[in-house]
Amino acid sequence: DAGVIQSPRHEVTEMGQEVTLRCKPISGHDYLFWYRQTMMRGLELLIYFNNNVPIDDSGMPEDRFSAKMPNASFSTLKIQPSEPRDSAVYFCASSGGETQYFGPGTRLLVL
């Protein structure tokens, strides 16, 4: 299995631009998670899905952030408009039981 796949691996954009991060979970996993990692706040759970349905989005910072899961093999996290404080590493993880497997992350820099 290829594991959790994320794209792009690195993204540099200017303030105000729309950013879309993508994730392909491990085949057969029914849970998908989006996390953000920063030096100041550590690892934070943003949102998670079960069977493509958002279950808990209480960690989403504000309305500029949105996440979708149109099917079992694809999810997106969108930031519109982006701000410099959104600069972080964004991880996607998937789970088929009690263990979560993380992707390599997308390193986002908003100038």
Next chain:
Amino acid sequence: GEDVEQSLFLSVREGDSSVINCTYTDSSSTYLYWYKQEPGAGLQLLTYIFSNMDMKQDQRLTVLLNKKDKHLSLRIADTQTGDSAIYFCAETPGGYNKLIFGAGTRLAVHP
């Protein structure tokens, strides 16, 4: 409240044992996890322990759980330079889908 605490840094000599400690707050956590993060990489699941266990051993790794004190530890036997990384402890209040991470312990292994 939800809070996981870890010491930030640990330095050990190659070949010695490393012990990384963690305290958590939520006694309802069903599972407790240890993840490893190498520079520029995602989080790698190392091991986890179910809350009704006191100890779990997996090759060089030993996890000890003291539920009374809400204390979790990870012992790495015969520490190698390849073990140099950041180690994250995570608790699971409200079920294993919501991981709450500590700030991570940076393990440095020197000759």
